[in-house]
Amino acid sequence: MTLFGIGFLSPWLLLGLLALPILWIILRAVPPAPIRRMFPAVVLLLGLKDDDQVTDRTPWWLLLLRILAVAAVILGLAGPILNPREAGERGSGPLLIAMDASWASAGDWAAQQEALEALLLEAQRDGRTVAMLRVSDPEPLQFQAAETWRSRLPGLAPEPWLPGQDLYAEAEAALDDGAFDTLWLSDGLAHDGRADFLAALESRGAVRVVQSARPLVVMAPPGFADGAIELTLWRVETAGSYAAHIAAHGRDPSGNAAVLARAGAEFADGAAEAQVSLSLPAELRGRITHFEVEGQRSAGAVALSDDSLRRREVALIAGRDDREGLELLSPLHYLEKALEPNADLLQGALGDILPANPDVVVLADVATLAPAEEEALLAWVEKGGLLLRFAGPRLAASDVSRAEEDALMPVRLRAGGRTVGGAMSWGEPKALAPFAEDSPFAGLPVPEDVRVSAQVMAQPDPVLADRVIAQLADGTPLVTRKRIDQGQVVLVHVTANAEWSTLPLSGLFVQMLDRLAVSSSATTPDAESLEGTTWEPLQVMDAFGALEDAGTRPGVDWPELVAARLGPDLLPGLYQSEDRRLARNVITAETELAAASWPARIPVEGLSRPRETPLAGLLLSLALALLAVDVVASLALAGRLTGGMRTAAVVLLALGASPPPAAAQSTDDFALAVTSEVVLGHVLTGDPQLDQMAYEGLTGLSETLFFRTSVEPAEPIGVDLETDELAFFPFLYWPVAADQPIPSDEAYAKLNEYLRSGGMILFDTRDADIAGFGAASPNGQRLQRLAQPLDIPPLEPVPEDHVLTRTFYLLQDFPGRHVGRDVWVEAAPPDAERIEGMPFRNLNDGVTPVVIGGNDWAAAWAMDESGNPIYPVGRGYSGERQRELAYRFGVNLIMHVLTGNYKSDQVHVPALLDRLGQ
Numbered sequence: 001m002t003l004f005g006i007g008f009l010s011p012w013l014l015l016g017l018l019a020l021p022i023l024w025i026i027l028r029a030v031p032p033a034p035i036r037r038m039f040p041a042v043v044l045l046l047g048l049k050d051d052d053q054v055t056d057r058t059p060w061w062l063l064l065l066r067i068l069a070v071a072a073v074i075l076g077l078a079g080p081i082l083n084p085r086e087a088g089e090r091g092s093g094p095l096l097i098a099m100d101a102s103w104a105s106a107g108d109w110a111a112q113q114e115a116l117e118a119l120l121l122e123a124q125r126d127g128r129t130v131a132m133l134r135v136s137d138p139e140p141l142q143f144q145a146a147e148t149w150r151s152r153l154p155g156l157a158p159e160p161w162l163p164g165q166d167l168y169a170e171a172e173a174a175l176d177d178g179a180f181d182t183l184w185l186s187d188g189l190a191h192d193g194r195a196d197f198l199a200a201l202e203s204r205g206a207v208r209v210v211q212s213a214r215p216l217v218v219m220a221p222p223g224f225a226d227g228a229i230e231l232t233l234w235r236v237e238t239a240g241s242y243a244a245h246i247a248a249h250g251r252d253p254s255g256n257a258a259v260l261a262r263a264g265a266e267f268a269d270g271a272a273e274a275q276v277s278l279s280l281p282a283e284l285r286g287r288i289t290h291f292e293v294e295g296q297r298s299a300g301a302v303a304l305s306d307d308s309l310r311r312r313e314v315a316l317i318a319g320r321d322d323r324e325g326l327e328l329l330s331p332l333h334y335l336e337k338a339l340e341p342n343a344d345l346l347q348g349a350l351g352d353i354l355p356a357n358p359d360v361v362v363l364a365d366v367a368t369l370a371p372a373e374e375e376a377l378l379a380w381v382e383k384g385g386l387l388l389r390f391a392g393p394r395l396a397a398s399d400v401s402r403a404e405e406d407a408l409m410p411v412r413l414r415a416g417g418r419t420v421g422g423a424m425s426w427g428e429p430k431a432l433a434p435f436a437e438d439s440p441f442a443g444l445p446v447p448e449d450v451r452v453s454a455q456v457m458a459q460p461d462p463v464l465a466d467r468v469i470a471q472l473a474d475g476t477p478l479v480t481r482k483r484i485d486q487g488q489v490v491l492v493h494v495t496a497n498a499e500w501s502t503l504p505l506s507g508l509f510v511q512m513l514d515r516l517a518v519s520s521s522a523t524t525p526d527a528e529s530l531e532g533t534t535w536e537p538l539q540v541m542d543a544f545g546a547l548e549d550a551g552t553r554p555g556v557d558w559p560e561l562v563a564a565r566l567g568p569d570l571l572p573g574l575y576q577s578e579d580r581r582l583a584r585n586v587i588t589a590e591t592e593l594a595a596a597s598w599p600a601r602i603p604v605e606g607l608s609r610p611r612e613t614p615l616a617g618l619l620l621s622l623a624l625a626l627l628a629v630d631v632v633a634s635l636a637l638a639g640r641l642t643g644g645m646r647t648a649a650v651v652l653l654a655l656g657a658s659p660p661p662a663a664a665q666s667t668d669d670f671a672l673a674v675t676s677e678v679v680l681g682h683v684l685t686g687d688p689q690l691d692q693m694a695y696e697g698l699t700g701l702s703e704t705l706f707f708r709t710s711v712e713p714a715e716p717i718g719v720d721l722e723t724d725e726l727a728f729f730p731f732l733y734w735p736v737a738a739d740q741p742i743p744s745d746e747a748y749a750k751l752n753e754y755l756r757s758g759g760m761i762l763f764d765t766r767d768a769d770i771a772g773f774g775a776a777s778p779n780g781q782r783l784q785r786l787a788q789p790l791d792i793p794p795l796e797p798v799p800e801d802h803v804l805t806r807t808f809y810l811l812q813d814f815p816g817r818h819v820g821r822d823v824w825v826e827a828a829p830p831d832a833e834r835i836e837g838m839p840f841r842n843l844n845d846g847v848t849p850v851v852i853g854g855n856d857w858a859a860a861w862a863m864d865e866s867g868n869p870i871y872p873v874g875r876g877y878s879g880e881r882q883r884e885l886a887y888r889f890g891v892n893l894i895m896h897v898l899t900g901n902y903k904s905d906q907v908h909v910p911a912l913l914d915r916l917g918q
Contacts, residue, residue: 006080006615013078020067062633069626076619094129094143094180098171098201101134101158103299103543103586104187108212109158111607112185115210116153119183120146131180132156135163135197137568138171143180158543160299160586161566165193172200181205188212189236190594198602209604211596217244217293218300218587224309229278231291231303233265234587236595242267245294246276250287250305254769255872256817256859260284282344286310292545302545304574304583312359312517314339315346317366331364331392334504335496338513354380360517361385364496365392367400369408378407381487388516389489390496391456410467410482410491412459429453430472432503435532439469440515440578441479443532443558447506452478454500455493470512479512490516517580533558533577540573541586547573677714680894681729682858683761684718685740691718694735696870697858701890703867708891709808711898721747726754731897735858736765736786738778748789755791755849760897763787768818768854779854792850796827804851807895809888816855816886817873823853847900851893860886 097119099105105112123130124146131141132149136159163171168191182201188211201207220232233244248261261284265274280288288309293301316339318331339345343360346353350373353361361377366389369377381387387408389395401409429451435441458464458477469490470479481490494500503509534557537550556570561584564570572586598604680702682694698716705711719732721743726732732754743751755761763786765779798804798814802825805811814823826848860883862870873883 006082010078013074016074017071020071023070024063024067059637062630062637065626065630065633069623069630072619072623072626076616076623080615080619082613082615092126092128093205094131094178095123096131096133096141096175096180096182096201097149097185098133098135098182099156099185100163100187100189100191101136101156101185102162102187102189103158103160103545104162104189104216105158105185105212106298106543106545107216107296107301108214108607109544111212113153113156115185115607116156117150120150120153124150133171133174134159135167135171136161138167138174140174141176143176159568160541160543160572162187162189163191163193164565165191167567168193168197172197175200175204179205182207184209186211186596188214188216188596190596194596198599207602209598209602210607211604212607215242216298216300216593217242217296218298218591218593219246219291219293219303220587220589220591221303221583221585222291222305222309224311227279229280229285229309231263231265231276231278233267233274233276233293234593235267235272235274236593238267238270238272241269244274246278247292247294248278248280248288248290249292250284250289252287254818255875256769257871260288282311282313290547297544299541299543299545299572299586302541303585303587304541304547304572306574306581306583307517308583312343313346313356314343314360314362315348315350315353315356315358316362316364317347317350317353318364331390331496332362333497334509335362335364338504338510342514350377359386360388362388362390362496364390365394367394367398374408378484381408381489382485384486386487386517387489389491391491391493391500392495396456405461407484408489410480410489411464411477412461414457414459430474430476432478432508433471433473433475435470437532439532441470441512444508444511444515447508450502450506450508452494452501452503458493515578515580517578535561535575535577535582537571538574538576538581540571675728678711678898679714679729680716681719681732682716683732683734684720685735685737687737687740690735690737693862693871694718694733694858696862696864698733698861700861700863700869701887701894703863704861704887705891705894709895711894713894721751726750726759727757730759731894732759732761733858734761734763734786736763736779736783738782740782740786742785745789752789752791758847759849760847760893761850762857762893763850763852764816764857765852765854766818766856766859768816768820768856783852787850790850794827795824795850795852797822798825799828802828804848804889804892804896807892807899809892811885811888811892813885814853814855814889815860815882816853816857816889817859817871818855819882823851823855825851847897855886857886857890861890 097116099112120130128146129143130146130149131143133139133141134156182205184201184207186209198207216236218234220234223230223232231246233246235242244265244267246263246265247259248263249257250260252258252260261278261280263276263278265276267274286309288305290305291303316332316335336345346356346358350361350369354376357380361380377387389409395413399415400406401411401413402415403412405412431448432446432450432452434446435444452472455472455476455478458468458480464477464480467480467482468477469481471477477493479490479492481488494503496504498504534555536555537553539547540550540553541547550573553571556575560570561575561582566572566584566586570584572584575582575584680698682691682698684691685694695716695718702713702716705713717729719726719729751761763783765777765783767777767779770777800812804814804825813819859871860873864870869883873879873886874881
């Protein structure tokens with residue numbers, strides 16, 4: 001029942017309100033007046049005064065107080081709810097909650113979780129069983145109690161693909177034959193197969209749709225044209241203008257994740273597409289990992305970058321000069337035409353080009369190299385370079401790689417070469433044989449018109465068969481390859497022009513260069529060009545657009561990668577084959593999105609609706625408060641509110657007038673959480689990304705302390721300097737950002753009291769990779785502004801005998817994600833002297849109140865839920881060693897906070913001397 005916008009779960013209890021007038025009459029009733037009888041002894045009592053007076057009637061205001069208290073109890077027990085859903089909307093019987101649960105739902109997933117929570121509470125009150133069905137990953141229905149599904153809500157997540165006709169058919173097959181109502185959480189997009197699934201649901205009961213009104217903006221894969229990156233955005237709802245902001249994410253020169261560029265896109269009123277052109281230097285363009293539409297938080301708003309933007313630098317060197325007017329005969333002409341659209345070409349002397357570290361060096365009919373050039377080129381190949389050589393008259397006439405295999409040749413060569421199809425030759429020009437399955441060219445179609453009339457021949461050595469990756473129809477090698485450490489040398493046994501073959505005139509020539517990773521295609525290749533290849537996933541993307549390591553997921557064959565529909569067996573992400581990377585994005589150039597259109601008979605509502613709010617607790621609390629006031633008022637009227645009773649009454653009124661229990665409980669919970677165990681705190685900066693990194697860093701440090709020491713910290717807590725009590729935290733980590741707000745005077749007063757009472761703050765400017773200590777960077781300048789009102793003692797770089805170097809581990813360096821910057825602590829007293837026989841000075845017993853540095857320790861400490869590092873630190877073994885030292889510094893720091901200068905005591909001298917090797 002609903003009255004005045006408030007619903008009641010037990011409306012029959014409201015009948016108790018009818019008894020309130022009777023209660024009023026009963027409370028006002030008084031005993032009959034006494035009969036007067038004259039008695040002579042009463043005269044003795046005349047003139048006496050009685051200080052204690054009791055009224056013969058209850059005051060009206062006290063009666064009203066009691067009536068209101070009883071009314072509040074009755075209303076509270078009736079289960080009042082503010083903004084209740086009408087009974088006709090709620091329905092009865094089993095309820096199916098169907099969800100598209102695709103990447104298009106990810107942007108509003110938190111709001112959908114709140115809506116699900118409210119729906120399950122509603123079903124729990126109505127006693128309805130509930131089943132959930134995600135169309136993106138259908139499973140057989142299980143109707144269970146609503147409270148059971150409420151406990152599983154945190155585990156529900158959208159999938160990084162859209163439901164199609166096959167998934168809707170699976171979802172329809174999973175439906176029971178019984179009757180049930182359906183609530184459909186739609187992603188707002190039209191999908192094939194939805195009509196049949198909707199009809200199946202309507203045949204079993206009423207269907208309601210909940211759909212977000214949030215504008216959906218997606219991004220097509222990036223392209224490259226005229227030296228600039230072309231980005232295309234689409235939106236589903238075209239009404240009104242809309243401004244979108246794009247961020248290009250990648251790695252900075254230090255290897256840290258960063259936003260490398262930003263751009264804006266404007267949708268005109270009625271426009272469904274907006275384009276942005278982003279011009280970036282080649283070096284910066286090559287660092288980009290993905291583009292993201294800020295504020296969308298879905299896989300559709302993220303476009304991964306692959307080799308299409310990483311234009312490779314190719315050095316072209318010919319064995320003879322071009323003849324003026326005969327460009328078609330130039331050894332480099334066809335190479336330039338094939339590579340110019342997709343690569344940055346370098347030309348010049350080999351000694352001048354190698355220091356620029358190109359990706360590929362092409363030698364067209366170059367036979368002999370100078371010893372210095374050969375040595376430098378070999379060293380470059382060993383470090384991962386690709387040397388591509390083409391044969392020609394000079395190479396055929398030389399003695400290179402004849403008696404012995406040349407270091408920069410994949411095979412030994414026969415003298416003189418071979419000519420077919422001429423007047424002095426045997427046979428006709430030879431065609432190409434189909435490519436073997438283990439060849440990098442596997443799957444490429446061989447044009448029938450490609451013919452080879454001359455070539456250099458390979459000596460039939462035992463290793464020849466393993467190094468042939470393409471051959472002619474008669475079995476003679478056409479392309480051979482040899483790996484040298486991390487690089488490789490490839491020899492094409494014909495010329496790079498049309499003198500010896502028609503291969504450079506065909507499209508196969510460009511495709512072969514592409515397979516060798518000499519060039520990078522600016523467009524996504526089709527299935528035909530990838531035939532015969534297998535692609536290993538490097539990173540996969542979830543529905544929210546976040547990238548994670550692919551782990552041990554199996555490889556994907558050529559047809560599925562570009563043609564198959566995304567699903568559990570093919571996730572969006574970055575895939576690799578040989579030296580080439582290909583991004584499979586959620587949105588492709590062929591993607592067509594349309595807004596969902598529902599039949600008029602289906603009620604559709606938004607996610608934002610007034611939340612049902614139970615009022616029972618508030619009314620019962622009000623009744624208790626009124627009864628407390630009634631007790632005090634009754635004592636006052638009886639004249640018994642004196643001495644200790646007055647104190648008890650004041651306490652009772654204070655309890656009755658106290659804030660709602662939830663607010664007081666939250667403060668108590670915070671105090672209990674941070675005092676029952678050791679808790680590390682980080683100062684909230686207002687930057688969500690920075691605060692998240694600080695939380696992840698302290699989580700990793702807490703895990704390290706748990707496994708390596710006797711300290712067992714609880715989960716870290718973010719600290720608001722304006723509202724939270726600092727005395728509960730022995731240690732605060734304060735990451736500094738350039739635009740961080742300045743705390744208030746009250747916050748500084750708390751900070752100074754915290755520092756004077758033994759607390760420690762680690763200030764981390766996180767800029768040791770770009771700045772020295774001081775105000776050389778924006779973060780350093782902000783630190784000076786933040787620290788100016790603080791009562792900080794004189795500082796000095798950590799001396800070699802400071803207790804921080806030995807509280808748990810023996811350390812002399814304190815790296816984080818960065819290395820190479822001093823760490824500052826409280827300066828030692830001027831009279832601190834080294835005692836004979838001790839490896840350190842007699843320092844004070846206190847703990848340095850501040851530690852200041854810029855090595856970005858939180859990023860080095862950060863761990864995910866599985867205990868894996870989140871942010872990269874250095875490279876290879878040295879990087880892992882640097883991360884280990886960062887963990888050790890964190891352990892020393894917390895042990896110093898908890899134990900002070902305990903390791904400076906004389907009792908530790910023998911052990912320390914032994915560990916120091918003295």
